[in-house]
Amino acid sequence: MSGIEKIQVVVTNIVRLNELVTRFEFKRTDGKLLPTFSGGAHTVVEMQDGEITRLNPYSLMSDPMCQRAYAISVRRDDEGRGGSLFMHNKVSVGDNMVISYPINLFSLDLRAKKHLFIAGGIGITPFLAQIKQLDRFNGYWNLHYSCRSESLGSYVDELTDQHPNETHVYYDDKDQQIDLVKLLEGQPLGTHVYVCGPKGMIDWVCNTASKEGWPREAIHYEEFLAPKPGKPFEVKLAVSGKVIQVGEQESLLEAIEREGIDAPYLCRGGACGQCETAVIDYAGNFIHRDHWLGEDEHKSGQKIMPCVSRFEGKILVLDR
Amino acid sequence: MSKFTFPESIKSRPVYGTLAMRDGPAHLLVADGHGAEAILDVATPIMMTKAHIIYLPKGEKFANRLRSLNPISFYSGPSYSAATSRLVKVLSDAKMGLQVYLAGTEGLIGQAQNAAMEAGIPHNAIQTEHRGSIARRMQCVHCKGITEDVEIDPFICEHCGLSLFVRDHYSRRLAAYQGVCIDAEDPGNIPKSKGIYE
Numbered sequence: 001m002s003g004i005e006k007i008q009v010v011v012t013n014i015v016r017l018n019e020l021v022t023r024f025e026f027k028r029t030d031g032k033l034l035p036t037f038s039g040g041a042h043t044v045v046e047m048q049d050g051e052i053t054r055l056n057p058y059s060l061m062s063d064p065m066c067q068r069a070y071a072i073s074v075r076r077d078d079e080g081r082g083g084s085l086f087m088h089n090k091v092s093v094g095d096n097m098v099i100s101y102p103i104n105l106f107s108l109d110l111r112a113k114k115h116l117f118i119a120g121g122i123g124i125t126p127f128l129a130q131i132k133q134l135d136r137f138n139g140y141w142n143l144h145y146s147c148r149s150e151s152l153g154s155y156v157d158e159l160t161d162q163h164p165n166e167t168h169v170y171y172d173d174k175d176q177q178i179d180l181v182k183l184l185e186g187q188p189l190g191t192h193v194y195v196c197g198p199k200g201m202i203d204w205v206c207n208t209a210s211k212e213g214w215p216r217e218a219i220h221y222e223e224f225l226a227p228k229p230g231k232p233f234e235v236k237l238a239v240s241g242k243v244i245q246v247g248e249q250e251s252l253l254e255a256i257e258r259e260g261i262d263a264p265y266l267c268r269g270g271a272c273g274q275c276e277t278a279v280i281d282y283a284g285n286f287i288h289r290d291h292w293l294g295e296d297e298h299k300s301g302q303k304i305m306p307c308v309s310r311f312e313g314k315i316l317v318l319d320r
Numbered sequence: 321m322s323k324f325t326f327p328e329s330i331k332s333r334p335v336y337g338t339l340a341m342r343d344g345p346a347h348l349l350v351a352d353g354h355g356a357e358a359i360l361d362v363a364t365p366i367m368m369t370k371a372h373i374i375y376l377p378k379g380e381k382f383a384n385r386l387r388s389l390n391p392i393s394f395y396s397g398p399s400y401s402a403a404t405s406r407l408v409k410v411l412s413d414a415k416m417g418l419q420v421y422l423a424g425t426e427g428l429i430g431q432a433q434n435a436a437m438e439a440g441i442p443h444n445a446i447q448t449e450h451r452g453s454i455a456r457r458m459q460c461v462h463c464k465g466i467t468e469d470v471e472i473d474p475f476i477c478e479h480c481g482l483s484l485f486v487r488d489h490y491s492r493r494l495a496a497y498q499g500v501c502i503d504a505e506d507p508g509n510i511p512k513s514k515g516i517y518e
């Protein structure tokens with residue numbers, strides 16, 4: 001199997017936090033302990049939605065040292081491909097599900113003297129685990145958390161109760177904004193900044209920090225891309241000797257998996273590089289959407305990340 | 321001659337570049353000997369309005385020229401250890417975005433890089449440029465003693481007296497190359513010393 005090891009779990013609790021966000025808690029079905037993880041890790045949740053198998057990554061937000069249960073928080077996306085709607089509408093307490101072992105593509109750099117967290121909306125989830133991890137070691141951190149409104153501020157109460165001095169919350173509907181330049185300027189040497197939230201926020205923080213002279217190694221971000229729907233296309237898989245159709249609502253990776261072909265993956269969000277696939281031949285245009293390949297590689301027509309990227313054209317032959 | 325092209329070597333060996341000004345709220349420039357010339361090359365009046373310079377002349381006569389660049393602070397001292405308290409002070413007062421430029425001998429670059437790393441700057445965010453002496457700071461792997469300014473290979477460890485072969489194996493943590501006993505297998509069979517790059 002090309003993905004990573006799976007864990008059979010049962011849904012033990014579902015908590016609706018607000019209009020958009022719901023928390024799901026899982027325990028192992030065999031009653032054993034779950035593996036510990038490191039703050040920032042995610043798990044890939046398998047959803048059996050009728051004929052379709054969805055595999056969506058969600059950040060683990062529970063205490064990384066707690067082995068009894070995992071928790072994730074899922075924001076409902078009415079426009080998305082349906083993974084979050086499935087979680088919100090079709091999952092009940094007592095259901096058996098399959099999740100992956102934790103994978104961390106957004107870990108803390110423990111050499112940092114201080115950790116500066118910047119979260120937007122549901123982007124708060126990896127930080128909840130990282131904060132629990134740092135608290136155990138008396139780590140030095142600050143959180144700047146931007147939410148749409150008080151009613152949509154997931155975990156704001158918990159954070160401000162437990163960490164009143166470290167937590168700073170900003171509400172869009174009150175026109176409160178992070179004064180980013182001022183915030184970055186005042187940070188002591190050895191601070192690392194971590195950002196998780198919408199793409200615009202990630203770009204804003206990464207670009208501003210580099211402009212302020214922050215080293216690349218001190219800037220960390222995580223953005224899971226959901227594969228976007230697009231026009232159906234045909235792909236020839238040279239190694240497997242199959243010609244497959246990629247539907248409008250599925251990703252290239254999902255189409256490859258549907259055909260029973262063992263393809264590698266980890267994050268399924270264009271970030272980790274695991275699913276990188278060589279292109280043997282093509283006639284048409286790539287729609288690259290990943291963060292993994294460089295601009296040159298995107299232009300080269302030699303590589304594609306099938307988890308989020310698509311193709312429009314006549315011929316696409318992949319080394320898979 | 322203050323510039324030297326080091327021969328290609330193993331991955332462990334540090335590679336030096338050419339200092340270039342990068343944007344940031346403050347600049348720290350540290351140099352010894354002919355490293356002053358690299359500072360003079362990169363310095364601009366705007367950069368100097370937010371720059372600190374720490375210089376170890378080691379017999380060279382660049383101090384006045386550096387001072388007349390008018391940085392926020394200028395320190396000139398006899399040795400790296402004499403300059404340490406100033407270096408640590410500048411680093412501990414600094415905020416994120418500080419740009420660090422190191423120029424001169426490998427020993428100075430390595431030790432100042434180490435101090436900047438301890439202050440929390442990732443090592444590859446620190447700019448370096450080699451100028452002047454090609455001497456190395458060597459650690460004896462046997463007695464762990466450091467011998468500064470080694471120009472010949474093999475050389476005699478100042479601490480334990482063994483004849484040491486000069487390796488390209490470098491320790492960033494120690495800011496030193498590794499020196500290994502050259503006649504361990506055949507005591508007394510010590511080749512004649514020559515310049516490290518001869």
